[in-house]
Amino acid sequence: MLQECNLSCEYCFYQDKGREKGYMSLELFKKSIDPDVNNVYLSGGEPFLNPDILDIIRDIKQNGKKCIIFSNGISLLQFSETKRKEVLENIGKIIISFDTFDKNYKLRGTSTENVEKIIKEILRFSPNILEVKICVNKYNVEEFEETILGL
Secondary structure, rough: EEEEOOOOOOOOOOOOOOOOOEOOOHHHHHHHHOOOEEEEOOOOOOOOOOOHHHHHHHHHHOOOOOEEEEOOOOOHHOHHHHHHHHHHHOOEEEEEEEOOOOOOOOOOOOHHHHHHHHHHHHHHOOOEEEEEOOOOOOOHHHHHHHHHHOO
């Protein structure tokens, strides 16, 4: 969807390495979708930074396809509650990447509380679409079991 992310995870392979900035427009998106595909996965960078994301989600649903978004979830907190609700009502699944409940964990460049907040929002609006992926790394492996039990 675009070549940018709103976080700066120290362990991430997707660091800005001089990539050209920009995003996929709705027009380009429509041209690139295979009509025989049923599931459309949106990722990035961070897909919710794309200014056309809501129009793209609407287009996917209007064409009878399932929209699946892989996100860190943080950008959804910037949307109004109405826009968040519309996003969540029109997607088939949202996969949120998460590391730990440890409040001192800062490897993402944001508080883990922000990720917890958006997970709770998604559960409030549409619990059946949420999937959480845990990014296990050398910095959080010790808390892995506790994180699993906390989810």
